[in-house]
Amino acid sequence: MSTFQYLTEEWRAEAERRLKAELTPDRMNHITSSMSNVYLDCPGGGSKYLLFRFADGALAELALGSGEPPEAEFHITGAYDVFAQISRAEIGAQKALMTGKLKLKGNMIQALKLAAIADRLNKVLAGIPATY
Amino acid sequence: MKTVDPQSPYFIDSPGRVRALQAEMARAGIDVYLGSRLRTLSWLLDTFCPWRSFVVVPAEGPPAAFTFVIDAARVADETWLPEDRVFGFAPMGGQDQIELIADFVKDLLKGKRGRVGIESGMSNYLPEGNLTHYEFERFRDALAPSELVNAHDLVDRLSLVKDAGTIARFREASRIVDVGHAAVFEALRNGGWKGMTETEIAGLAALAMRRAGSEWEWSFTGGNEIASGYRTGLTGGACTPASRRELRSGEPLMVDIHAMFKLGLGDHSHNYLIAPASDRQLWHARNFTDIVALTLETYRAGISPSDLAEKMIGFAESRGFADYMVPGFEHGIGLMGDEWRIGMNDGPFPYWTNPDHRYRENELLICAMQYACPEEAIGFRYENPIVIGKDGCEALSKFPLSVDVIS
Numbered sequence: 001m002s003t004f005q006y007l008t009e010e011w012r013a014e015a016e017r018r019l020k021a022e023l024t025p026d027r028m029n030h031i032t033s034s035m036s037n038v039y040l041d042c043p044g045g046g047s048k049y050l051l052f053r054f055a056d057g058a059l060a061e062l063a064l065g066s067g068e069p070p071e072a073e074f075h076i077t078g079a080y081d082v083f084a085q086i087s088r089a090e091i092g093a094q095k096a097l098m099t100g101k102l103k104l105k106g107n108m109i110q111a112l113k114l115a116a117i118a119d120r121l122n123k124v125l126a127g128i129p130a131t132y
Numbered sequence: 133m134k135t136v137d138p139q140s141p142y143f144i145d146s147p148g149r150v151r152a153l154q155a156e157m158a159r160a161g162i163d164v165y166l167g168s169r170l171r172t173l174s175w176l177l178d179t180f181c182p183w184r185s186f187v188v189v190p191a192e193g194p195p196a197a198f199t200f201v202i203d204a205a206r207v208a209d210e211t212w213l214p215e216d217r218v219f220g221f222a223p224m225g226g227q228d229q230i231e232l233i234a235d236f237v238k239d240l241l242k243g244k245r246g247r248v249g250i251e252s253g254m255s256n257y258l259p260e261g262n263l264t265h266y267e268f269e270r271f272r273d274a275l276a277p278s279e280l281v282n283a284h285d286l287v288d289r290l291s292l293v294k295d296a297g298t299i300a301r302f303r304e305a306s307r308i309v310d311v312g313h314a315a316v317f318e319a320l321r322n323g324g325w326k327g328m329t330e331t332e333i334a335g336l337a338a339l340a341m342r343r344a345g346s347e348w349e350w351s352f353t354g355g356n357e358i359a360s361g362y363r364t365g366l367t368g369g370a371c372t373p374a375s376r377r378e379l380r381s382g383e384p385l386m387v388d389i390h391a392m393f394k395l396g397l398g399d400h401s402h403n404y405l406i407a408p409a410s411d412r413q414l415w416h417a418r419n420f421t422d423i424v425a426l427t428l429e430t431y432r433a434g435i436s437p438s439d440l441a442e443k444m445i446g447f448a449e450s451r452g453f454a455d456y457m458v459p460g461f462e463h464g465i466g467l468m469g470d471e472w473r474i475g476m477n478d479g480p481f482p483y484w485t486n487p488d489h490r491y492r493e494n495e496l497l498i499c500a501m502q503y504a505c506p507e508e509a510i511g512f513r514y515e516n517p518i519v520i521g522k523d524g525c526e527a528l529s530k531f532p533l534s535v536d537v538i539s
Contacts (some may be wrong), residue, residue, distance in 0.1 A: 077226070097225050100224075101225065102226075103226030103227075104226045105235070108204065108222055109204045109215070
């Protein structure tokens with residue numbers, strides 16, 4: 001099984017393939033929303049973002065970039081290392097939020113409705129063999 | 133988000149209130165208003181916010197509400213604000229109340245700086261909700277270099293005279309309280325009082341009022357306040373959460389019950405003597421009902437709390453019962469959270485009623501009197517929301533004024 005360097009175009013393409021295959025609109029509760037992960041202190045310096053956009057539960061966009069993230073309903077910001085720990089299932093996203101390692105921007109009422117869905121999404125990403 | 137019906141007798145023009153506050157903010161040079169008092173939350177959001185909550189009012193446009201996340205969806209469901217203007221805060225990165233609100237406020241300020249109005253002060257009412265010292269320091273640091281200025285007087289001024297919808301809500305809450313009193317009377321009479329406890333009376337009044345539409349027995353003094361025997365006559369005792377004390381013959385009974393209807397508050401006390409009543413007890417009862425009747429006749433626009441107290445104590449003196457009167461005849465009231473202080477914070481003692489406050493038409497207050505004779509273990513309480521009129525007042529609770537002797 002090939003491994004992917006975390007947050008590269010190859011990793012993004014694999015993530016997109018897996019998300020589309022494993023998360024059906026039904027599993028995603030037909031949500032229409034967008035979320036941007038903002039990775040600070042990336043290897044080599046600077047920050048990156050990973051934008052997820054869902055329309056009626058289907059993944060409509062998965063964009064990887066650097067610098068300022070595009071508009072999204074939610075922004076989750078944290079150090080690259082923290083996101084890497086989450087992807088390696090060493091720490092849960094909820095715990096990272098509750099301990100302040102990740103910061104959420106967006107309406108908590110909406111975020112609560114999406115918490116379980118975000119977990120499903122993270123589990124798919126955690127399944128990608130990756131190097132960090 | 134609830135649908136607001138302008139034709140409803142209980143209609144409150146919440147967007148109009150926001151615009152009025154924004155006009156006051158502009159005059160005072162306030163760029164953003166950060167409200168935290170329960171009275172401000174009720175007045176602006178028109179929903180009950182029992183958890184720590186805040187309202188952020190920008191210079192223009194709709195406000196935003198912030199409350200503890202466990203209650204945010206319910207607040208969003210009940211307020212007139214759209215769902216995307218209600219936020220829940222929680223102990224999570226970026227979502228704690230200080231960071232969430234400070235970020236929101238900064239986005240409203242040009243260049244991320246300006247004058248932010250806050251609510252500070254003190255109160256004898258515990259759930260007042262002024263910004264705590266800790267909150268103030270944290271907001272000051274998070275909003276630097278913005279200036280935080282105390283601006284509660286803006287909301288106080290605007291909420292002093294009540295609109296028709298607010299008064300209609302109080303009128304309905306008082307109607308409900310009267311239903312509660314009728315249920316208590318029915319339960320007590322013909323020996324029904326025997327074996328009954330104060331807590332039981334509080335509960336049966338609550339059940340009757342809830343059946344009639346009350347949302348809760350809102351008073352922070354323990355809901356429905358019931359006192360029997362010596363507890364009715366505690367010196368200055370105007371706070372009697374119901375106890376497990378059993379009613380006894382030959383003793384007084386004070387029934388002070390509370391209902392809430394759409395944040396409008398009912399608050400009325402009725403008093404009893406459990407037979408046999410002595411001549412001395414009946415003398416006390418007559419004194420009490422006479423001074424209540426005279427007080428209600430005296431309230432009108434233009435008089436002040438000190439004018440009224442002087443007249444009433446003069447009357448009590450002339451009848452020989454001044455020793456038993458607590459020299460206060462009212463307390464302030466407004467939508468849930470607005471209690472005790474009357475008028476603006478402009479009296480000799482900061483954050484207490486100004487005794488020289490001149491009542492204006494459509495001010496609402498609780499006519500409140502405590503008659504207490506501890507040495508004879510007897511006392512009575514009167515409370516009734518009244519609307520000040522040009523030539524008199526409207527007592528909202530219509531339960532007949534009397535001290536009923538129950539056998």
